[in-house]
Structures are given as structure tokens and as C-alpha cells.
Amino acid sequence: MSRVSIENVSKLYDGSGDGEGKIVAVDGVTLDIEDGEFLTIVGPSGSGKSTLLRMVAGLEDISSGTIRIGDRVVNDIQPQDRGVAMVFQNYALYPHMSTRKNMAYGLKLTSDLSDDEVQQRVEEAAEMMGIEDQLGKKPGSLSGGQQQRVATGRAIVRDPEVFLMDEPLSNLDAKLRAHMRTEIQRIHEELGTTFIYVTHDQEEAMTMSDRVAILNHGEVQQIGTPDEIYNEP
Ligand code: ADP
Ligand code: ADP
Numbered sequence: 669m670s671r672v673s674i675e676n677v678s679k680l681y682d683g684s685g686d687g688e689g690k691i692v693a694v695d696g697v698t699l700d701i702e703d704g705e706f707l708t709i710v711g712p713s714g715s716g717k718s719t720l721l722r723m724v725a726g727l728e729d730i731s732s733g734t735i736r737i738g739d740r741v742v743n744d745i746q747p748q749d750r751g752v753a754m755v756f757q758n759y760a761l762y763p764h765m766s767t768r769k770n771m772a773y774g775l776k777l778t779s780d781l782s783d784d785e786v787q788q789r790v791e792e793a794a795e796m797m798g799i800e801d802q803l804g805k806k807p808g809s810l811s812g813g814q815q816q817r818v819a820t821g822r823a824i825v826r827d828p829e830v831f832l833m834d835e836p837l838s839n840l841d842a843k844l845r846a847h848m849r850t851e852i853q854r855i856h857e858e859l860g861t862t863f864i865y866v867t868h869d870q871e872e873a874m875t876m877s878d879r880v881a882i883l884n885h886g887e888v889q890q891i892g893t894p895d896e897i898y899n900e901p
Contacts, residue, residue: 670703670737670738670751670829670830670862671700671701671702671703671736671737671738671862672699672700672701672724672735672736672737672830672862672864673699673700673701673734673735673736674697674698674699674700674701674720674724674733674734674735675698675733675734675735675736676696676697676698676732676733676734677694677696677697677698677720677723677730677732677733677734677735678692678694678695678696678697678730678731678732678733678886679692679693679694679716679719679720679723679728679729679730679731679886680692680693680731681693692886693716693719693886694716694719694720694723694886695716695885695886695887696733696887697716697720697733697883697886697887697888698888699881699888699891701862701864702862702878703862704860704861704862705862705863705878705879706853706856706862706863706865706876706877706878706879707862707863707864707865707877707878707879707880707881708865708866708867708872708873708876708877708879708880708881709721709864709865709866709867709880709881709883710866710867710868710869710870710873710880710881710882710883711868711882711883711884711889712868712884713868715883715884715885715886716883716885716886717834717866717868717883718834718866719886720866720883721754721832721834721864721866722834723735724737724742724752724830724832724864725747725750725752725754725832726742726745726746726747726750726752727747727754730743737750737751737752737829737830738751738829748774748777748778750830751828751829751830752828752829752830752831752832753822753823753824753826753828753830753831753832754823754831754832754833754834755819755820755822755823755831755832755833755834755836756819756834756836757834757835757836757838757839758839759807759815759816759818759819760819761807761815761818761819761822762807763806763807763808764806765806765807766803766804766805766806767794767799767802767803767804767805767806767807767810767818767821768787768790768794768803768804770807770818770822771790771793771794771818771821771822771825772786772787772790772825774822774825774826775789775825775826786825789825789827790803790821790825791803792824793821793822793824793825794821796821796824796855796858797817797818797820797821797824797851798817799814799817799818799821802814802817802818812839812840812844813840813844813847813848816836816837816839816840816848817851819836820836820851820852820855824855824859828861829861829862830861830862830863830864831856831859831861831862831863831864831865832863832864833852833863833864833865833866834866835866835867835868836848836852836865837849837852837867837869837872838867838868838869845869845872846871849871849872849875849876852865852876853875853876856876865877870898873894873897873898874894874898875894877893877894878893879891879892879893879894880892880893880894880897880898882897
């Protein structure tokens with residue numbers, strides 16, 4: 669697990685090319701996420717949540733500012749070398765690969781673990797997510813809930829210092845979403861890892877987080893415990 673520190677980070681995108689100039693997606697955000705903390709980022713659509721998370725993941729260049737994971741500045745470090753693993757809203761599973769392969773593939777490419785070690789990690793993560801029986805199946809034959817579990821299992825396999833989750837439950841129905849909330853909380857407790865979790869669902873923010881940061885127009889508008897954010901007058 670690791671502390672993440674985001675220091676005065678901005679992201680500017682080019683506008684539509686018709687002279688509208690730059691779009692400021694993230695505007696001077698400073699956030700310190702403690703070792704082992706579960707931080708949720710909420711805010712309206714277009715407020716910059718995804719962009720901020722993708723910059724921590726290394727999937728998006730940083731326009732200005734500094735991101736540290738542990739004591740390393742990661743601005744110019746490749747995604748696979750940052751000690752992070754990300755779970756996407758659409759799961760981003762490879763449709764032609766079995767669950768087992770989906771979970772093993774990234775780790776095989778980017779680590780020097782032996783096949784046996786990779787398989788052992790896959791089996792442990794599958795057990796943790798309750799998908800041992802799905803290892804031979806391809807994503808197309810799994811339910812949405814099961815695909816979500818595979819995506820989370822694939823992140824666990826990487827043994828990251830920091831988990832990044834971008835609306836991981838928003839494609840599930842309400843009951844399954846509620847169930848998966850408790851599952852993700854359990855994973856966080858078992859691993860003790862730092863989590864940065866993006867959602868637009870207030871229920872998720874209230875029940876899962878140590879702290880909640882509210883983003884608006886690319887800026888942190890408010891940060892505090894769920895109680896401070898949602899229950900204080
Ligand atoms: P959120 O995740 O809160 O919905 P995003 O981070 O997706 O917000 O988007 C923040 C802003 O940046 C929005 O105005 C969005 O249109 C813009 N944006 C996001 N990605 C791009 C991109 N690749 N090119 C141009 N503008 C983008
Ligand atoms: P699996 O089918 O492999 O058990 P699921 O993610 O589909 O994996 O379901 C795991 C558990 O989640 C179920 O045992 C049940 O308790 C709960 N669950 C699954 N689907 C739903 C649903 N649609 N609504 C509420 N709870 C659900």
C-alpha cells in the first residue's frame with residue numbers, strides 16, 4: 669500500500685479546433701490520499717473525475733503539477749511501473765480470452781513471475797472474488813456481475829499498491845450494486861491497500877469511503893468524511 673499525493677495537477681485538452689481554445693478538465697487539484705485509505709471522488713458528469721483517475725493511472729498525460737505514489741514522482745513513469753491497477757466501468761475484458769487468461773495476461777506481460785506463480789495468483793484472486801468456477805469461460809458467457817468480478821480479480825492479481833476504480837458498478841442493477849459494494853469493502857479490508865474510487869453514486873460514496881472528495885468543474889470543492897460531507901448541516 670502506498671500514499672498517493674496529487675499536487676496542483678491540471679489537465680488541458682485541445683478544444684474542438686474551431687478556435688474555442690483549451691478545455692480545462694482538471695484545474696489545479698491537490699489531494700493527499702493516505703496509505704490504505706479508501707478515497708471516493710464524486711461529482712457531476714464532466715467534472716473531471718475520470719481524467720484525474722486516468723492521470724494517476726498513467727493513461728493520460730499530466731498538463732501541469734506532480735503526482736507521487738509512495739515517494740516516487742510518477743509523472744513520467746509508465747502505467748505498468750506505477751504499482752497501480754485499474755478497474756473500468758465497462759470492465760475492458762478481452763472477449764476472446766477465458767477468465768483465467770484475462771486475469772493472467774497483463775501480469776505475464778509486465779512481470780518476470782513464472783507461469784506457476786502467475787497461475788497461483790490467478791487462483792487466489794479468483795477465490796477471493798468467488799469466480800473459481802468461471803475460470804474456463806469467456807466474458808460473453810458471464811453475467812454482468814461476474815464480469816465485474818473478473819475485472820476486479822484481474823486487478824487483484826497485479827498486487828498493486830493502489831487500486832483505481834472508475835465507476836466499476838454503474839452497469840449493474842441496483843441490488844447487485846449494493847451487494848458488490850460490500851464485496852469491494854471486504855477486498856479493501858482484506859488487502860489493506862489504498863483505493864481511489866470514482867462514482868456518481870452518493871450511496872456508494874457514503875457507505876464505502878474513509879473520505880469523499882467532491883469535484884466540480886475540475887476543482888476540489890469539498891473534502892471530508894462521509895459524515896462531514898453528507899450529514900453536517
Ligand atoms: P467525469 O469523469 O467527471 O465525467 P471527465 O474527466 O470524463 O469527467 O471529463 C472532464 C472534461 O474533460 C469534460 O468537459 C470532457 O468533455 C473533457 N474531456 C474528457 N476527455 C477528453 C478528451 N479526450 N478530449 C477532449 N476533452 C475531453
Ligand atoms: P455467481 O453467479 O458466480 O454467484 P454473481 O455476481 O452473479 O456471481 O452473484 C454473487 C452473489 O451476488 C449471489 O449469491 C447473490 O447473493 C448476489 N446477487 C447476484 N445477482 C444479484 C442480483 N441481480 N440482485 C441481487 N443480488 C444478486
